[in-house]
Amino acid sequence: MLTLTKLIGMLLMPLGLLWLGLLAATLWAFRKRARGLGAFLALLTLGLSLAGNPLVGHLLKARLERGLPSLPDHAPPLExxxxxxxxxxxxxxxxxxxxxxxxxxxxxxxxxxxxxxxxxxxxxxxxxxxxxxxxxxxxxxxxxxxxxxxxxxxxxxxxxxxxxxxxxxxxxxxxxxxxxxxxxxxxxxxxxxxxxxxxxxxxxxxxxxxSKRPSRIPPFRLWQVVPQEEGIRGTQQVCWEVLGRWAGR
Missing domain, CATH: 3.40.50.620 (HUPs)
Incomplete structure (x- = not known):
């Protein structure tokens, strides 16, 4: 019941409604045999699904953060x-x-x-x-x-x-x-x-x-298939960092 409640709640959020709208538009395009439009809408739907997935966001951040050193317990104080x-x-x-x-x-x-x-x-x-x-x-x-x-x-x-x-x-x-x-x-x-x-x-x-522990990939939950703010945020942070590093800023 908790899983179903959260799934319905996520679908009623703005990102969830947009996702459902894209899914419906994709199915409509293919039913009308507008294959080019259907393929384009399907790519948009897939992109939103991946960018808004919390598991994807945490996975990208974990890959970005891996290998970071930490201050040894018995190291002398930093100046x-x-x-x-x-x-x-x-x-x-x-x-x-x-x-x-x-x-x-x-x-x-x-x-x-x-x-x-x-x-x-x-x-x-x-x-x-x-x-x-x-x-x-x-x-x-x-x-x-x-x-x-x-x-x-x-x-x-x-x-x-x-x-x-x-x-x-x-x-x-x-x-x-x-x-x-x-x-x-x-x-x-x-x-x-x-x-x-x-x-x-x-x-x-x-x-x-x-200042924060590295990201940990959470266990899968059914409601995570719906795009969420947490997923968008994590994906965008990683993209911003990669872009900033590439630009030298």
Missing amino acids: ALYVLGGGSDLDEHGHPILGEYGDRLLEAARLWHAGRVKRLVAGGASHEADGRLRDFGQESRVIWMELGVPEDAIQVIGEPCFITRDEIQAFQRLKAQKRWTRVGLLSSAWHLPRVLALAGREGLDALPLR
Whole structure:
């Protein structure tokens, strides 16, 4: 009963209704002997089915994330840990709060409190739709201080960094200026492969750390045949990372 209920619920969601509509249009085209149109609609249906399948999304992310190293338990503390931007958001009063990728900021604070890191470094910027400039570094600083990290253990990169490559280059310059030798880069597991590729291009020697465990492929459930937001999200994240890595951004 639970499986049937979830299946019906997924079919009544916008993606489910669109999927049913494509299936119906495909069958109608073939019944009308419009084979070219039917084949085209069938490809669209298959594409949506694969892109929106949660199993496919997790499988793609797992392949992207495999082989990521982790910080050894008995390793000496890092001199600095750069945390990729995007972990903060603003509430209705403009105060920094944890955002969608706030696990990056939480993991960084945890590592500092555990004595694994001596200094946290933040950066990143974004132009908002209303023209405002968001400074992710300053937002991260506020959140870390609220999590108990002292201000003198936080370094904010002052220059605006709008893409990942800008952040890597800025951190590389800061590392050379401070003469740090043992540093780390922290981001979401699915984002780290692109971060590492960019760091390699820029000659930045840093230990990669993930803020989320690598994706795990869930067991099959019948309602997963219906395209879902979770599947679309996972597939799009992987495509975005591959495209960004190819473009060197």
